[in-house]
Amino acid sequence: MPTTSSLPSLQGKTFLVTGGNTGIGYSTCLNLAAQGAKTIMCARSSPKAASAIASIKELHPEADIRALIMDHNCLATIAEAARLFSAQEPKLHGLILNAGVMAVPYETTPDGFEKQMQINYVAHWLLTSHLLPVLFSTARLEGPGSVRVVSVSSDGHQKYSFGVTKILYDASEVEACSDFKRYALSKFANVLHADSLHSQYGPGSESSRQGQGEIWTASLHPGFIDTQLNEKIRDGTSWKFSWVHRVLKMFGVLRPWDEGCVSSLFVAASPEFTAAMSGKYFNEKAGLKEPNPGTKDVEEQIRLEKWTREAMQKGGWI
Numbered sequence: 001m002p003t004t005s006s007l008p009s010l011q012g013k014t015f016l017v018t019g020g021n022t023g024i025g026y027s028t029c030l031n032l033a034a035q036g037a038k039t040i041m042c043a044r045s046s047p048k049a050a051s052a053i054a055s056i057k058e059l060h061p062e063a064d065i066r067a068l069i070m071d072h073n074c075l076a077t078i079a080e081a082a083r084l085f086s087a088q089e090p091k092l093h094g095l096i097l098n099a100g101v102m103a104v105p106y107e108t109t110p111d112g113f114e115k116q117m118q119i120n121y122v123a124h125w126l127l128t129s130h131l132l133p134v135l136f137s138t139a140r141l142e143g144p145g146s147v148r149v150v151s152v153s154s155d156g157h158q159k160y161s162f163g164v165t166k167i168l169y170d171a172s173e174v175e176a177c178s179d180f181k182r183y184a185l186s187k188f189a190n191v192l193h194a195d196s197l198h199s200q201y202g203p204g205s206e207s208s209r210q211g212q213g214e215i216w217t218a219s220l221h222p223g224f225i226d227t228q229l230n231e232k233i234r235d236g237t238s239w240k241f242s243w244v245h246r247v248l249k250m251f252g253v254l255r256p257w258d259e260g261c262v263s264s265l266f267v268a269a270s271p272e273f274t275a276a277m278s279g280k281y282f283n284e285k286a287g288l289k290e291p292n293p294g295t296k297d298v299e300e301q302i303r304l305e306k307w308t309r310e311a312m313q314k315g316g317w318i
């Protein structure tokens with residue numbers, strides 16, 4: 001299993017991590033910065049980002065890390081943050097789509113999307129779309145494998161978890177789902193997004209053949225990790241879940257916060273991640289794993305891509 005200490009020097013490389021102020025995103029930023037990468041930590045709150053950056057700088061005073069503020073609940077802030085990044089940074093080698101919420105109650109955002117779908121998927125699609133020009137120019141300069149996109153999904157998207165087999169487009173059907181099933185739908189969309197990026201821009205794609213730029217991508221399950229994501233569920237549910245949570249932690253099923261970044265770092269920065277691995281799904285130990293078979297339905301990938309692009313155009317976000 002690759003470890004965080006097996007990363008090469010990342011001097012001269014730039015990475016952007018969403019949801020970087022805590023949990024898995026924080027440990028991803030910490031390891032990237034420790035290896036000398038220029039690290040852009042995305043967060044929705046400036047004070048939270050400042051405090052997370054201060055704690056990384058305490059460990060690595062030489063870290064080249066700064067914050068980029070965006071709130072996935074407001075798509076205009078995503079487009080603005082991408083514009084700011086592109087105006088300031090000539091290159092982007094790794095885009096790590098990590099921010100997320102889990103099992104929050106049904107709600108529609110001011111932008112008109114179900115909350116978990118917007119925070120976990122739509123905002124990431126939009127960010128990627130706005131960053132494609134800098135991803136492409138970096139890839140053209142530095143060649144295949146130099147640019148990667150990581151989509152942090154979850155095994156919650158698997159059919160055996162919450163019974164998801166396809167994306168639901170009908171708002172009343174989405175509202176009728178449990179909070180966890182809506183989470184699973186957004187994580188299913190994360191896998192489809194990675195697959196779509198791979199088909200459009202990965203090895204062997206039209207984009208690569210025409211010299212527009214080749215981007216390697218993958219989706220993954222980061223593990224069952226002790227972060228605020230699970231804490232929020234524990235604190236918001238019955239004493240029974242709270243008790244189960246403690247037992248899982250005691251027996252090591254719920255892993256420590258700093259173990260959740262192994263696969264993200266592998267896909268984003270390891271020389272052992274190859275062209276043949278682009279478009280695949282990984283487990284928490286950076287091993288290949290079969291995703292929900294529904295995500296391999298090309299029609300489903302195309303449908304989601306079309307739905308998202310049209311919605312983003314209609315809202316004026318692209």
Ligand SMILES: NC(=O)c1ccc[n+]([C@@H]2O[C@H](COP(=O)([O-])OP(=O)(O)OC[C@H]3O[C@@H](n4cnc5c(N)ncnc54)[C@H](OP(=O)(O)O)[C@@H]3O)[C@@H](O)[C@H]2O)c1
Nearest residue numbers: 019023024044071072073098099100154224225227228229
């Ligand atoms: N932990 C697990 O067991 C587990 C398992 C499978 C998959 N995952 C996935 O791993 C990823 C990271 O999860 P985690 O466990 O590290 O969770 P976490 O500790 O709760 O961190 C989530 C990050 O996303 C950010 N975020 C939430 N809502 C946002 C918004 N509206 N705009 C911008 N940022 C927002 C959070 O910011 P704030 O601090 O401001 O809330 C935080 O930085 C998620 O995509 C999750 O689905 C986790």
